[in-house]
Structures are given as C-alpha cells and as structure tokens.
Amino acid sequence: MAQDHSENLLFLTDEQLRRAIEAMFFAYRGFTADPDRILADYDYGRAHHRAIHFIQRTPGTTVNNLLAILGVTKQSLNRVLRTLVEDGLVESRVGTRDRRERHLYLTPRGAALEQELSDAQRARMRAAFRAAGPVAVAGFREVLEHMMDPELRRHFAAVKEG
Numbered sequence: 001m002a003q004d005h006s007e008n009l010l011f012l013t014d015e016q017l018r019r020a021i022e023a024m025f026f027a028y029r030g031f032t033a034d035p036d037r038i039l040a041d042y043d044y045g046r047a048h049h050r051a052i053h054f055i056q057r058t059p060g061t062t063v064n065n066l067l068a069i070l071g072v073t074k075q076s077l078n079r080v081l082r083t084l085v086e087d088g089l090v091e092s093r094v095g096t097r098d099r100r101e102r103h104l105y106l107t108p109r110g111a112a113l114e115q116e117l118s119d120a121q122r123a124r125m126r127a128a129f130r131a132a133g134p135v136a137v138a139g140f141r142e143v144l145e146h147m148m149d150p151e152l153r154r155h156f157a158a159v160k161e162g
Contacts, residue, residue: 034120042087042113047072047080049117052106055090056114057159060103062095069155089113 012020035049042048047070054069055061061069067077081104084090089110095101106114129137148156 031121031124034124035117038113038117038120044083047076048084051077051080051084052089052110052114052117054159055104056106056111056118059105060093063092063102063104066104068151069159071152084110 032046036046039045039049050070051066054066058065063077063081067074070077081090081092085092087109088107091105091107092102093105095103132140145153145156
C-alpha cells in the first residue's frame with residue numbers, strides 16, 4: 001500500500017501542487033510569527049534573524065560566506081551587520097590569514113537573542129513533528145532538501161555537518 005501511495009505522489013495534479021504551495025506559505029507564516037514578535041522589540045527584521053542564526057551555526061564565518069548562504073546583496077548584508085555590531089550582538093574580527101576578511105561571532109547578547117528566537121521556532125517545529133510522526137518528519141526533510149538548488153544544498157550540508 002505504501003508503494004501505491006508513493007507512486008501517486010509522482011502524478012500530482014496542478015491543484016494538489018497549488019495546495020502544497022499554499023500550505024508552505026501558511027506554514028512559513030506560522031514559523032516566522034513568533035520570531036517576528038521578538039524581533040519587533042529590537043526593531044529588527046527577518047534578515048537580522050537569518051544573519052544571527054547562521055553566525056551562531058558557523059561561528060567565525062566570513063562576510064563572503066554569509067553572503068553566499070543568505071543570497072542577499074553586499075549592501076543589504078552590510079546594513080544588517082552594521083546594526084547588529086553597533087547594538088553589541090555581533091563581533092567582527094579581522095582575519096588572521098587575510099586581513100581583508102571579516103570573521104563574525106555572536107556576543108553573549110547576540111547568543112541570548114539567537115537562543116530566544118530559535119527556542120520559539122524549535123517549540124513550533126517540535127510540536128508539529130510530534131503530531132506528524134517520524135515517517136512524516138523524514139519525508140518532510142527529504143522534500144525540503146530536494147527543493148534546494150544544488151549550491152544551497154551544499155551550504156546546507158556544510159552547516160548541518162558543522
């Protein structure tokens with residue numbers, strides 16, 4: 001029976017795909033709602049959240065690596081980083097091998113904010129994963145990875161393994 005189910009997934013109708021797209025939109029809205037409320041207290045947006053998240057996941061990452069992960073313009077990222085550095089959440093250190101490089105680290109205040117943001121998202125994901133069950137969780141992860149462009153999948157694998 002499971003095989004029939006998986007074969008049916010190969011032939012989804014446009015309407016079934018539209019519903020899946022809508023489900024992703026609404027899930028993303030829920031996934032970002034809790035952090036958005038926290039970020040509003042700091043007058044930050046989702047770009048700040050993404051920067052904080054990936055700096056925490058890869059301490060010492062370079063600005064160029066963060067640019068590649070986030071897929072934003074250098075100007076946009078510089079604005080976000082300038083704010084985070086000025087507010088004492090991120091520290092930018094000069095590279096030891098290449099003095100032109102800037103390595104990014106969260107300060108204790110930055111780490112505390114990242115913890116608050118990720119706690120909110122982990123709670124939502126944990127509840128959803130528990131309700132859906134392990135088979136659905138594995139399938140969800142697999143679908144997400146297959147939706148990633150190959151270069152982003154490499155970034156994901158590097159962060160996941162790091």
